[in-house]
Amino acid sequence: MRQASKQRKTNETTIEVSCNLDDSTEVNIKTGVGFFDHMLELFARHGRIGLTVRAQGDLHIDSHHTVEDVGIVLGQVLKEALGNKQQINRYGHAYVPMDETLGFVAIDISGRPYLVFNETFSNQQLGNFDTELVKEFLQAFAFQSGITLHAKIIHGENTHHKIEAIFKALGRSLADAVSINPAIKGVNSTKGLIE
Secondary structure (H helix, E strand, C coil): CCEEEEEEECCCEEEEEEEECCCCCCEEEECCCHHHHHHHHHHHHHHCCEEEEEEEECCCCCCHHHHHHHHHHHHHHHHHHHCCCCCECCEEEEEEEECCEEEEEEEECCCCCEEECCCCCCCCEECCEECCHHHHHHHHHHHHHCCEEEEEEEECCCHHHHHHHHHHHHHHHHHHHHCECCCCCCCCCCCCCCC
16 A cells, blocks of 8 residues: 655654555544635545645744645655655646636656746635635645646636636546556666665
């Protein structure tokens, strides 16, 4: 089973994340940031992965540290769960409609972290979630997991719908990228290695 767990404790947050790439039975998210919990659950369900997240953060300040640190630990756990990356498809992409919104995500599990995401949102806050934290989460996740990640809103109006489309598309992209492909011998790279 491709799975991993990690705990990270700082003066600002305590984060525990477990993921299982081969068994999506358990999805249980509790960060204290309701909208973020909803997005992580969508990500896991559409990514067909098991995911448990427990986070305690300095929410009396704001949700920044909690959201970013979950992205850090989730990226680290995913990288560990993928191991040597033998026979994974490596690439994944998805267009996801959410009512009037269309979101797009493309990823490459390349070992070369990069993020392209230039969206802004008209609604600056959903519950206790600052919408500018979408980029902070994606950046932390991409850089810690070693993924090249492109995310874009093709069109849309509602902020909730836009963010939801991105998280669902990220999940669907990841599901494709981490899938084992028996036609691939070794790793899907001419280098013979994906770090």
